[in-house]
Amino acid sequence: MPKYVYRFSEGDKDQKDLLGGKGANLAEMTRLDLPVPPGFTITTDACRAYLASGEVPEELSVQVTTALRGVEEELGRELGAAEDPLLVSVRSGAKFSMPGMMETVLNIGLNDVSVKGLAAASSDERFAWDSYRRLIQMFGKTVLDIDGDHFSDALDAKKDARGVSMDYELPVDALQELVEEYKAIVKEHAGIDFPQDPRSQLDMATEAVFRSWNTERAHIYRRREKIPHDLGTAVNVCTMVFGNMGETSGTGVCFTRDPSTGRTGVYGDYLVNAQGEDVVAGIRNTLSLADLERLDKASYDELRSIMRRLETHYRDLCDIEFTIERGKLWMLQTRVGKRTAAAAFRVATQLVDEKLITMDEALTRVSGEQLTQLMFPQFDDDSSRDLLTRAMAASPGAAVGYIAFDNDEAVSRAEKGDSVILVRRETNPDDLPGMVAAAGVLTPGVTP
Helix, strand or coil: CCCCEEEHHHCCCCCHHHHHHHHHHHHHHHHCCCCCCCEEEECHHHHHHHHHHCCCCHHHHHHHHHHHHHHHHHHCCCECCCCCCECEEEEEEECCCCCCCCCCEEEECCCCCHHHHHHHHHCCHHHHHHHHHHHHHHHHHHHCCCCHHHHHHHHHHHHHHHCCCCHHHCCHHHHHHHHHHHHHHHHHHHCCCCCCCHHHHHHHHHHHHHHHCCCHHHHHHHHHHCCCCCCCEEEEEEECCCCCCCCCCEEEEEEEECCCCCCEEEEEEEEECCCCCHHHHCCCCCEEHHHHHHHCHHHHHHHHHHHHHHHHHHCCCEEEEEEEECCEEEEEEEEECCCCHHHHHHHHHHHHHCCCCCHHHHHHCCCHHHHHHCCCCCCCCCCCCCCCCECCCCCCCCCCCEEECCHHHHHHHHHCCCCEEEECCCCCHHHHHHHHHCCEEECCCECC
């Protein structure tokens, strides 16, 4: 029987071809005895078998059951149980980071029964119902391909009706109403009831990850980045830890050095009482890691120690995702961080000076493409201009062009030979065609 499933404790960072980037690095952090929630990775072999036949291999279901029961035994909880349920996340994870892949689905295992068990186990009814509405929203959008605006519009309408501006200000009864409204959206637009069986949720999310390998935006990204189309993606199933359990919880991302400049220091963003993608979605203003030190010094100190350990282990700038659940730090992901061309040169020379890498290694850390980026056009800092807004630069170089507010317009104008600036409230993987066609991308900053 082919081995399609690996527990995090079975792999290491050198198995990216088999376990994907996320899975290999989760395994490596587990091997380093860092605080990683228990879980397992479904291999790229399983994905390729699915893509070849159009069906999930029969052996995969058996191996997932075995791995899942191992996690349940380790934690003393069962997936979607009526009392103190185990919940998991499902994340795609190809060898190379690909924005065209399926987004994460959190809180798998929640249903009309287990949500009450989660409320009792956490002593927080609001947290449980907020987690349930998030599951239906993410599952509907990413697994069932329902337009996410249906859920966002319902959420905005509920906040308006209750006179609040932020998600976390909605009371329990409003979240319970949202759950029913979200289930109705699923029924209307997917033609099925939201699945109440936890294992069905897990299996449907896994198959959706496999399917996402061949989406149009994934193909576009692979062509652009010259990534082979036959690699397939792994699937990571990880025990849920919760950053939305009150003021002593939160979620964040950080870098061991500044990915924009390469300078040493403390760089990252943190959101209190938040979950999953909230920190990178741009919906709420994030805090700095310096704010985390003020709010929870013990977690901050542990995080800083782990950041240093990971940078030493990988001998490179590391990008890290973490969650704090009621004062307990958990590591959700690490990888060698992407960086600007200027940062690549600076980090390479710094690591040589710190005797972490040799000069020969430093030469391999900087590509000809990055050297070219240093020569990208720039605006003249001394020229006169009318300043309209400010924002954080996401990539090097300056761009000029006609404004386009949606993907179709950006692609259409670019095909006519116009230089286009794609302007979006926030970008997501669906914007990839417009981003590829545009000379530049602009998202809102802070008006001066």
